[in-house]
Amino acid sequence: MSVSKEQIIDFIYDEARMLDEGRYSEWLALWLPDGHYWMPLEYKQTDPINQTSLLYEDMFMLKLRVERLNGARTFSQKPKSRCHHVIQRPFVDEMNGDTFVTNTSMHYVETRLDEQQLLALTARHDLALVDGALRIANKRVDLLNSDAAFRNIQLLP
Amino acid sequence: MGIYTGNPNAAANLVQPHQVHRDVYIDQEVYALEMRHVFTNAWVFVGHESQTPAKGDYFATQIGDQPVIQVRHKADEIHVLYNRCPHKGTKIVIDRQGNTGKFFRCPYHAWSFKTDGCLLAIPLKKGYEGTGLEKTDSGKGMKAVGAVKNYRGFIFARLAEAGISFEEFFGDSLSSLDNMVDRSPEGRLEVVGSPLRYLHHCNWKMLVENQTDTCHPMVAHESSAGTAVKLYEELDLPEGAPKPAAMEIIAPFMSPYEFFEGMGIRTWPNGHGHTGVNHSIHSDYSAIAGYFEAMSAAYGEEKAKEILGENRHNTVYFPNIMIKGPIQQLRNFIPLAADKTIVESYIYRLVGAPDELTARTAMYNRMINAPTSIVGHDDLEMYERAQEGLHANGMEWVNIQRLLEEDEDFSQEAVLNGTTERQMRNQFDAWRKFMTYGGRART
Numbered sequence: 001m002s003v004s005k006e007q008i009i010d011f012i013y014d015e016a017r018m019l020d021e022g023r024y025s026e027w028l029a030l031w032l033p034d035g036h037y038w039m040p041l042e043y044k045q046t047d048p049i050n051q052t053s054l055l056y057e058d059m060f061m062l063k064l065r066v067e068r069l070n071g072a073r074t075f076s077q078k079p080k081s082r083c084h085h086v087i088q089r090p091f092v093d094e095m096n097g098d099t100f101v102t103n104t105s106m107h108y109v110e111t112r113l114d115e116q117q118l119l120a121l122t123a124r125h126d127l128a129l130v131d132g133a134l135r136i137a138n139k140r141v142d143l144l145n146s147d148a149a150f151r152n153i154q155l156l157p
Numbered sequence: 158m159g160i161y162t163g164n165p166n167a168a169a170n171l172v173q174p175h176q177v178h179r180d181v182y183i184d185q186e187v188y189a190l191e192m193r194h195v196f197t198n199a200w201v202f203v204g205h206e207s208q209t210p211a212k213g214d215y216f217a218t219q220i221g222d223q224p225v226i227q228v229r230h231k232a233d234e235i236h237v238l239y240n241r242c243p244h245k246g247t248k249i250v251i252d253r254q255g256n257t258g259k260f261f262r263c264p265y266h267a268w269s270f271k272t273d274g275c276l277l278a279i280p281l282k283k284g285y286e287g288t289g290l291e292k293t294d295s296g297k298g299m300k301a302v303g304a305v306k307n308y309r310g311f312i313f314a315r316l317a318e319a320g321i322s323f324e325e326f327f328g329d330s331l332s333s334l335d336n337m338v339d340r341s342p343e344g345r346l347e348v349v350g351s352p353l354r355y356l357h358h359c360n361w362k363m364l365v366e367n368q369t370d371t372c373h374p375m376v377a378h379e380s381s382a383g384t385a386v387k388l389y390e391e392l393d394l395p396e397g398a399p400k401p402a403a404m405e406i407i408a409p410f411m412s413p414y415e416f417f418e419g420m421g422i423r424t425w426p427n428g429h430g431h432t433g434v435n436h437s438i439h440s441d442y443s444a445i446a447g448y449f450e451a452m453s454a455a456y457g458e459e460k461a462k463e464i465l466g467e468n469r470h471n472t473v474y475f476p477n478i479m480i481k482g483p484i485q486q487l488r489n490f491i492p493l494a495a496d497k498t499i500v501e502s503y504i505y506r507l508v509g510a511p512d513e514l515t516a517r518t519a520m521y522n523r524m525i526n527a528p529t530s531i532v533g534h535d536d537l538e539m540y541e542r543a544q545e546g547l548h549a550n551g552m553e554w555v556n557i558q559r560l561l562e563e564d565e566d567f568s569q570e571a572v573l574n575g576t577t578e579r580q581m582r583n584q585f586d587a588w589r590k591f592m593t594y595g596g597r598a599r600t
Contacts, residue, residue, distance in 0.1 A: 051504075060392075064403060067384050075535070
């Protein structure tokens with residue numbers, strides 16, 4: 001079976017909506033087991049392993065992050081944060097058989113109590129078609145101001 | 158003007174043996190006094206020499222609220238200058254790092270300065286003839302800080318022209334820095350990448366005190382470390398299967414009180430101290446192939462074992478940094494206001510050691526100290542709740558008396574139960590000392 005460009009674009013939109021609506025079990029199910037969510041610290045960073053990143057999380061860490069959000073003693077989520085993605089139509093940069101690469105510009109807003117922050121970012125998705133379904137193989141999120149001093153970023157762009 | 162401005166003795170009276178007044182955390186006048194006295198009389202961390210490896214390389218940072226530049230003047234000479242043109246006050250450099258070539262040039266009126274700060278040239282200089290410019294501070298060039306010391310690659314500065322020597326200020330506490338550097342088979346560290354930069358709406362001292370607060374991890378971090386342990390157990394992996402990396406880094410935060418009691422705390426004079434005298438959360442990290450061999454080749458097996466046998470957890474260097482020797486990390490708690498602190502978390506590479514060690518250090522940094530870190534989220538929530546809660550009237554003191562002993566003498570090194578708050582008391586003892594030190598305030 002094959003996947004159309006439109007289906008790939010819809011997938012990116014659907015993922016953003018899951019995060020905004022806090023549908024994390026569905027979101028985790030999008031990932032391939034060896035995937036990584038990478039948020040570099042430096043502009044055009046090439047190495048996620050041997051230097052500091054903001055995030056470089058495997059499935060265990062992503063599950064932990066999601067599970068923690070609902071913990072009875074997760075005090076930094078009392079009250080809970082909320083987030084909101086506004087995304088530009090994704091560019092589908094590569095379509096090679098069963099693997100695909102997209103690039104998407106987004107404005108991401110996260111809020112809790114009286115604070116709200118806006119992050120401008122570009123997300124690169126490496127997608128794969130596995131058993132007839134699109135899955136996330138890897139995701140890289142480059143914040144426009146990745147080298148700035150940040151307050152908490154508790155949810156996921 | 159309130160009761161503290163111009164009166165460091167009034168601020169010093171906010172410290173008692175078993176408690177401190179809330180104004181040390183929430184009062185902006187006390188903050189101003191800290192900058193003028195504590196951060197002027199003490200030796201404060203600036204940067205690492207590997208951030209400015211070549212002549213003309215500079216790095217812009219702060220000592221307390223003072224903008225400074227660390228600059229490589231000669232191959233073996235690093236200077237620390239105020240980041241201010243002596244003419245109109247313009248910051249000479251605005252980017253965090255770069256290379257200025259042979260001289261600094263102010264972008265406003267093109268006054269130029271050698272990289273040791275000396276005035277080099279002023280355009281249309283005849284306009285100053287006979288005006289006595291050379292007798293003014295402006296005519297001398299960029300002002301240097303009072304004293305600079307490069308200790309095994311780490312640059313410290315004292316703003317005050319005269320005062321306590323580097324050696325007396327740090328004393329035996331330098332053993333923690335030594336151990337971190339000795340972990341390189343070549344005895345040398347190099348900074349890796351940029352620091353994490355994390356903005357907290359709380360007083361800088363809350364962050365420093367937290368570094369030796371061993372009664373909070375199993376409580377405040379239950380949400381992250383506790384959940385990690387639970388998830389791992391649910392995985393029900395077969396025996397011998399590799400643990401997720403997060404378990405090695407995060408899970409030890411859930412160690413029981415007995416573990417932290419047994420780890421021990423050592424305090425040194427002038428506000429320095431460390432947790433993890435006997436063991437620490439870093440003790441059980443897996444061995445990395447080739448590392449011990451490289452260390453043995455460099456130092457001999459016995460000495461290598463001695464160096465790696467130290468597992469000091471957090472070493473606080475008064476006033477405002479913490480280092481972790483076993484993972485080559487340094488956190489700089491830079492005070493911006495009474496209720497505003499930026500935390501910069503640096504990591505270093507052990508020159509001559511396998512890359513896997515750097516990878517583990519980078520992992521620790523992002524998992525524990527990033528603005529995106531779930532462990533960081535736990536801590537920030539506590540600091541900021543305290544910063545707000547302290548405004549409650551009718552209860553104006555903060556308690557620091559866990560395992561308080563009668564007549565504690567902070568001029569003597571001490572090793573105690575790992576859950577004592579003695580190191581917090583030690584910091585406040587030093588705070589009071591340098592608040593009123595020799596009557597030498599910055600002029």
